[in-house]
Amino acid sequence: MRKTTDLFQINGKPMLVPDAQVAMRFEDLDAYSAGRDQSGVMHRVLVRQKVGSWDFTYAHLTEEEKNYMESLFGSEAVFTFTHPDRLDSTQRKDTRCYRSNYGISWCNARTGLWSGYSFRIVEC
Numbered sequence: 001m002r003k004t005t006d007l008f009q010i011n012g013k014p015m016l017v018p019d020a021q022v023a024m025r026f027e028d029l030d031a032y033s034a035g036r037d038q039s040g041v042m043h044r045v046l047v048r049q050k051v052g053s054w055d056f057t058y059a060h061l062t063e064e065e066k067n068y069m070e071s072l073f074g075s076e077a078v079f080t081f082t083h084p085d086r087l088d089s090t091q092r093k094d095t096r097c098y099r100s101n102y103g104i105s106w107c108n109a110r111t112g113l114w115s116g117y118s119f120r121i122v123e124c
Helices: 063-073
Strands: 004-010 013-016 023-030 046-062 079-084 092-108 113-123
Touching (some): 013 046, 013 063, 046 063, 046 079, 063 113
Antiparallel strands (some): 004 079, 046 113, 079 092, 092 113
């Protein structure tokens, strides 16, 4: 089984080291009443700033590795995600998150090899 990393944890348990870079995005959230008026001027009603999302990709996983990753998420819709802080990556931060855009392909049923495992973790 591949190595784990304490940089990223789900409910206090380390994730497997991903194959590719982890894309991190932070966006501001506006209220539904925000938008442009008839003259084209934007009126923002900011409700939250810098809401994070993290994209993880694994090119290939064994059956054991896939099962380990899936066990981290369990059946709960929301979990605690530990990650490096946005401003100081030497510090860890815990946030309540959910998993989105989950996908995986069964590459070889005989050998138990999976491919294209990817998902996005989004801050609540």
